[in-house]
Amino acid sequence: MIEAAAKNWRAGARRHLGVAIRAQVAAFAAVLLSIFAATASFAEEPIPDGPPTGPWGPSIEKRKNTTVVERGKTKGPGVRLVALLTGDGQQIDQGLVWRVFQTGGQAGKSKLLMESHEASPFLKLQPGDYTVNAAFGRANLTRKITVKAADGPPFEAFVLNAGGLRLSALINGKPAPPGSVTYSIFADDRDQFESRSAVITAAKPNLIIRLNSGIYRVVSLYGDANAKIETDVTVEAGKLTETTVTHSGGKATFKLVTRSGGEAMPDTRWTIQTDDGETIKESVGALPTHVLAPGKYEVTASSGGHIFQKTFEIKDGDHVSIEVLMTAARDDRGIQPSSGATTIMPTGQGPN
Numbered sequence: 001m002i003e004a005a006a007k008n009w010r011a012g013a014r015r016h017l018g019v020a021i022r023a024q025v026a027a028f029a030a031v032l033l034s035i036f037a038a039t040a041s042f043a044e045e046p047i048p049d050g051p052p053t054g055p056w057g058p059s060i061e062k063r064k065n066t067t068v069v070e071r072g073k074t075k076g077p078g079v080r081l082v083a084l085l086t087g088d089g090q091q092i093d094q095g096l097v098w099r100v101f102q103t104g105g106q107a108g109k110s111k112l113l114m115e116s117h118e119a120s121p122f123l124k125l126q127p128g129d130y131t132v133n134a135a136f137g138r139a140n141l142t143r144k145i146t147v148k149a150a151d152g153p154p155f156e157a158f159v160l161n162a163g164g165l166r167l168s169a170l171i172n173g174k175p176a177p178p179g180s181v182t183y184s185i186f187a188d189d190r191d192q193f194e195s196r197s198a199v200i201t202a203a204k205p206n207l208i209i210r211l212n213s214g215i216y217r218v219v220s221l222y223g224d225a226n227a228k229i230e231t232d233v234t235v236e237a238g239k240l241t242e243t244t245v246t247h248s249g250g251k252a253t254f255k256l257v258t259r260s261g262g263e264a265m266p267d268t269r270w271t272i273q274t275d276d277g278e279t280i281k282e283s284v285g286a287l288p289t290h291v292l293a294p295g296k297y298e299v300t301a302s303s304g305g306h307i308f309q310k311t312f313e314i315k316d317g318d319h320v321s322i323e324v325l326m327t328a329a330r331d332d333r334g335i336q337p338s339s340g341a342t343t344i345m346p347t348g349q350g351p352n
Helices: 002-043 056-061
Strands: 066-070 079-084 096-103 110-116 128-136 139-148 155-159 162-171 181-190 196-203 208-212 214-222 227-235 240-247 250-257 269-274 279-284 289-292 295-303 306-314 319-325 342-344
Touching (some): 128 155, 162 181, 162 214, 196 208, 208 214, 250 295, 250 306, 306 319
Parallel strands (some): 066 139, 079 155, 162 240
Antiparallel strands (some): 096 110, 096 128, 128 139, 181 214, 214 227, 250 289, 306 342
C-alpha cells in the first residue's frame, strides 16, 4: 500500500517537473523572439522628427548662406525644417511661421509655394532651389536652400539668434494704467536720411517682443503728445531683456468758453505749442485731454473764424482744466481781451 502511494507521488512529481520545464523553455523562446523582433524594428526606424543630437552651434555658424540639403528616402521627396533659438541648439517648438518661395517666372520674382505654422514641418519639395523664411515674432531669417535627389539627412536648420524684450512703465512710482503707455522699437541701422527703420509701433508694456539679437532704440510714449522717453537696449540671443521706464507728465483738459466756468464750444480746433514755438499736438473737439511733459506751453483755439490763445504750465502729476475765454476780436480798437487769453483778428480779415 505504501509502495503504491510512493510510486504515484513520484509519477506526479515527474509530470509537474516536465510541465515546469516546458513552460520555462517556451518563455525563453518568447524572449528570444521579442529581442529579434525589436532588433529588426530598430533597424527600420525612420529618421526622427527633430535635429540629430550633436554640437549644432559651431557647425551651423560656419555654414554658407546657401545650403545643400540632401533628400532622404524615409519621407519621400522634401526636407524637414528646424528653427534654433541660438547656435547651441536650443530648438524653438512654438510660435513659428515658415514661408517657402520659389524663384522663377518673369523678372525673377519669387512665388510663395507654401506656409506652415508647425514647429518643425516636413515639406514635400521636388529637387530645385528655394528661398525659406523663418519668422518668430519680429525675429526672422531668410535663407536659400537647394534640394537634391540624393540620400542624406533631410534636415535644414535655421539659427535665428533671437531674444526677447519686455518693457514695463511706471507713472508716479506705480505701474502705468492699461492703455496709458505705448512704445515703439526701432532698429539700430539707419537709411540714407539717417532715419531708423521701425520694427514695431504702438506696442503695449509687459508683453514679450521677440527680436533678432542686436541694439534697438525704444521710444516709450505716455499719452499721445510729448511725454516720452527714449533709450537704447541690447537684445541678446536666447535671453529676455527687461527694461523699466519712469514717466513724468500731467494731464490737461482744454475748453473754449464765452465766460469762466461756461459750457465748452463744440468743434474747436486746438494747437498746443511748447514755449519755444514747437507744435506738439493738434486736435479737434469740445473737451480734448492730452498728457504733456512738464513745462510751459501756449494753446491756440480756433472757432467761428477766430483764434484765441493762452499760456499755461504743466507740472508732473497735474490734472488741470485749461479754459480759454472767447472775446470780441476788437482789441485793436481799445477793447482789452479777457484775463489769461489773447484774442486775434478773425482769419482772412484785416482791420477797418
